[in-house]
Amino acid sequence: GQSLEQPSEVTAVEGAIVQINCTYQTSGFYGLSWYQQHDGGAPTFLSYNGLDGLEETGRFSSFLSRSDSYGYLLLQELQMKDSASYFCAVPNQAGTALIFGKGTTLSVSS
């Protein structure tokens, strides 16, 4: 089956750079996605990597290495509003639904 591992908590200060890692085990691979969820809110899609390399979207970037079954989300110029939980996700074996990691809680302090 599919499984994902990510750190449970990360702390950083405003203006810093933080990297949230995700390792996965899958029977088939259809890409790695990242979602952000503020406390009590709905998850929102951040990025998707289907191929190896870096995808950049503003202050956020996401990286994938399929040979290492590893990816990360890079957040630059951290702001207080970036305090949230971040989830990596991969499709299930059939490629019909997503399986989510347990999430990484990012706390940004001033």
Add this chain to the structure above:
Amino acid sequence: DGGITQSPKYLFRKEGQNVTLSCEQNLNHDAMYWYRQDPGQGLRLIYYSQIVNDFQKGDIAEGYSVSREKKESFPLTVTSAQKNPTAFYLCASSTDSTINEQFFGPGTRLTVL
């Protein structure tokens, strides 16, 4: 505006009662999903549907049921057989070709007393 609505935001029920959570989308998405989230946990897949009148069990389907009679609607019933139903329930949708990018509703927080 296109989006997903879930109602109500907070729901209280007595133990032993069935309860149905609403999920409606006007994004014209074919696929819809139900997730359960417990404190400090990730999202666990309950049921999903790729097309009207068809749905599949996710990882934790026991004690839940769904229907998909219309493309826009995917209600979830939490039955009395669900041993620990208190949780945050999230509904999502996507096109069937881009399941990696899902759009989520605001969620329903169910408390069973």
